[in-house]
Amino acid sequence: MRPDGRKPKQIRKVKITRNYVNQAEGSVLIEVGDTRVICTASVEDKVPGFLKDSKQGWVTAEYSMLPRSTNVRTGRESSRGKVGGRTHEIQRLIGRALRSVVDLTALNGMTIWIDCDVIQADGGTRTASITGSFVALYDAMNFLKAHSKIEKIPINNFLAAVSVGVLENEVILDLNYEEDFKAEVDMNIVMTADEKFVEIQGTAEENPFTRTELEVMLKLAKKGIKELITKQKKCLDI
Secondary structure (H helix, E strand, O other), rough: OOOOOOOOOOOEEEEEEEEOOOOOOOOEEEEOEEEEEEEEEEEEOOOHHOOOOOOOOOEEEEEEEEEOOOOOOOOHHHOOOOOOOEEEEEEEHHHHHOOOOOOOHHOOOEHHHHHHEEEEOOOOHHHHHHHHHHHHHHHHHHHHOOOOOOOOEEEOOOOOEEEEEEEEEEEEOOOOOOHHHOOOOOEEEEEEEEOOOOEEEEEEEOOOOOHHHHHHHHHHHHHHHHHHHHHHHHHHOO
């Protein structure tokens, strides 16, 4: 039995609340167990310099954790004057993942900024951010379509993310912080609804893992992501 009473192949309870921030074109509060992330999608009528005159748009992301989202206060990166390596890695991951399912040419001259702010962390903040941001992004696209800035929703697939790992020689799905801290293998999987991988991040903490274990973890991640995408669709009334 896991610390929170779940079975090995069970994801945590997931709740996605849309329109959580009034001012944003798209926003959600995603709750995955005790992990909570506010994800907003904001439309800007310009693109980065490297896309000037390219007749396409852009989707990019920023990620941060509130100082007391963790057990011990973590200082704001803004007060330190620079973004840390972990934060930089995660926000690049979120942006890459979302761009993989968007037709950027349909966003001609526009950028959609995804902001993920972790207000409570109990493991899986990057995967929750991706899963929640997809819904916020979809709502921002709905906003653009409703205001005649795009003709149709330029999202070609659903997308979600989940963690898998090995703890005490058992493969488990959707690790919380306690499990993540103790895991022998920790892996984050980003996948589309048609089972195509966007990103696979995996690390063995002590002993290397076998190809057979990898295949078991990928199969379990696929199960979890299908459940998450079902929740996204239900939330979006699709």
